[in-house]
Amino acid sequence: MSTRLARILTTIFVLAIVLLPIYWLVSTSLKSNREITQEGTLYPHVPTLDNYVRLFTEKQFGSYLTNSVVVTFFSVAIALVFGAMGAYAIARFRLPFAAESKIGLFLLTLRIIPPVVILIPVYLLMLSLGLLDSWLGLIATYTAFNVTFCVWMMESFFREIPVDLEEAAMVDGDSRFGAFRRITLPLAAPGLAATAIFAVLVTFNEFLFALALTATPRAMTMPRGTATLIGRIDTDWASMAAAGVIGALPIVFFALLVQRHLVRGLTMGAVK
Amino acid sequence: MQTGTQARKYRLQGAGLDLALPYLMLAPGLMVVLGVLVYPLWDGLRASTRAYRYGSPISNVGFQNYVQLWSDAQFLNSLWVTVKFVALSVSIEAVLGFALALFCLHEFRGIRLLRTVLIIPMVITPVVVAILFRLIYASDAGMLTALSEAMGGGGVQILGNPLNAFIGLVVLDVWEWTPLMFLILLAGLQSLPHEPFEAARVDGAGSWRVFADLTFPMMRPVLAVAIVLRTIDAFGTFDQVFVLTRGGPGEATRLISIYGYDTAFKFQQTGYAAALFVTIGLVVLALAFSAIRLLRRVDAS
Numbered sequence: 254m255s256t257r258l259a260r261i262l263t264t265i266f267v268l269a270i271v272l273l274p275i276y277w278l279v280s281t282s283l284k285s286n287r288e289i290t291q292e293g294t295l296y297p298h299v300p301t302l303d304n305y306v307r308l309f310t311e312k313q314f315g316s317y318l319t320n321s322v323v324v325t326f327f328s329v330a331i332a333l334v335f336g337a338m339g340a341y342a343i344a345r346f347r348l349p350f351a352a353e354s355k356i357g358l359f360l361l362t363l364r365i366i367p368p369v370v371i372l373i374p375v376y377l378l379m380l381s382l383g384l385l386d387s388w389l390g391l392i393a394t395y396t397a398f399n400v401t402f403c404v405w406m407m408e409s410f411f412r413e414i415p416v417d418l419e420e421a422a423m424v425d426g427d428s429r430f431g432a433f434r435r436i437t438l439p440l441a442a443p444g445l446a447a448t449a450i451f452a453v454l455v456t457f458n459e460f461l462f463a464l465a466l467t468a469t470p471r472a473m474t475m476p477r478g479t480a481t482l483i484g485r486i487d488t489d490w491a492s493m494a495a496a497g498v499i500g501a502l503p504i505v506f507f508a509l510l511v512q513r514h515l516v517r518g519l520t521m522g523a524v525k
Numbered sequence: 526m527q528t529g530t531q532a533r534k535y536r537l538q539g540a541g542l543d544l545a546l547p548y549l550m551l552a553p554g555l556m557v558v559l560g561v562l563v564y565p566l567w568d569g570l571r572a573s574t575r576a577y578r579y580g581s582p583i584s585n586v587g588f589q590n591y592v593q594l595w596s597d598a599q600f601l602n603s604l605w606v607t608v609k610f611v612a613l614s615v616s617i618e619a620v621l622g623f624a625l626a627l628f629c630l631h632e633f634r635g636i637r638l639l640r641t642v643l644i645i646p647m648v649i650t651p652v653v654v655a656i657l658f659r660l661i662y663a664s665d666a667g668m669l670t671a672l673s674e675a676m677g678g679g680g681v682q683i684l685g686n687p688l689n690a691f692i693g694l695v696v697l698d699v700w701e702w703t704p705l706m707f708l709i710l711l712a713g714l715q716s717l718p719h720e721p722f723e724a725a726r727v728d729g730a731g732s733w734r735v736f737a738d739l740t741f742p743m744m745r746p747v748l749a750v751a752i753v754l755r756t757i758d759a760f761g762t763f764d765q766v767f768v769l770t771r772g773g774p775g776e777a778t779r780l781i782s783i784y785g786y787d788t789a790f791k792f793q794q795t796g797y798a799a800a801l802f803v804t805i806g807l808v809v810l811a812l813a814f815s816a817i818r819l820l821r822r823v824d825a826s
Contacts, residue, residue, distance in 0.1 A: 335554035346547035367761035370806035374565035397561035460764040476652040497656040508648035
């Protein structure tokens, strides 16, 4: 009985720690700035949706959301295709001088280096190509980050699939690429899903490069746009809270929807 | 005769394509990586040996930027703040995550809800996490102030005070990343073999003995990997600080990434900032490779 009580109390405690800040965000987003700073209420006494309306009518959050969705979709989709092919080549072929495993190690090393290291040269590159403040500049950058990640994740998924199946397909007249496309790729679908989900999360949430590479609502993503609301002296708390809710909602909803894949992707590398 | 040659031609074409296939499959990904990661990396190394004015290089200075770093009090301070931040956050996360994973190892009602809810902090956009905590810490609109006033106290000062702001940042990181530690360690615990634990129970070992002699030693590799992953990640922390404190008050929460960003984009010292970032990269790589070596030794023994 006492262990049961301890479990219930611990569970409630952990839930409260996680959910209280979120409750406060949502509750603040439903108050007016006057109620927030002058009355300090614990819940919205006069709930209002004005803050949300203002985001879209005055603060261009519609553009930010569009930019985020477009940039995330293309950079993840391209990286998945390129990454899956590269990972398959590394997992299945033996090249001269063990080139495939050297390439794999090289991509892994690139992944370990913190992205901030290449922030300045990527900025200079996009500046010289005229791609600052554009979708294309962000898509190119995020695709590169996602490719290293996709190759690394997908490689282990491909290794788990027995070669025999492909060989059987090739005996039946399939080409090597045909066997990859028709046999191996569908079998690796759960791995592909886990990889895609993780890439979507990281890309949608990225801030540092969006901060350096974009400057106007033309290309600003959600995190970048949200950060512009934060003034130095006078802070519009109500808008900030509403922006937080809008910024977090799609990604939290998405994460809870695909929870099982997500947990697998998050923990895979470490336990193996 | 004609059909024979044609068949051979098809076969040869097939063989040729199959031979080139690995290269064709690797090429697109590698091209993107070479263009957008490797070239900038090389360009960054080159920039780090130059002096810049108004964003364009004016002279080669060799390793002078790197030498200058180690006599720059602001750089040394940001390095120290980063080391403190990483060490403190990651160790708290490891202890809490491990405790929570042990607690959740046995199925009970409510555990699924707990696991679902614990996903939220680590998937929320880091910028929004920083907003969450600004709304908690703010001296006028903050949750802490509201709670304190509801209980008859006064306003609470967090972000205006150097020590409190630093602790506040560590608390944010612990809130955001303990769940990841928990998930990794839980997966590790669930993959441990059952036999040793049954044998220990038959022998009548107490739960502390089981933990110290079995669970902890067997979990050491997973724990090490989780700590290394988090450490590397925490070293690059930027978004949360940028939105929460912008490095302040003073330099109390100015992590190395924030200092580098300001050097590059606020003070326009492109070459110096490039040298700083290359140094961070080398530190993290050295950290990662020594960790991998260490893990191999643990595995072998």
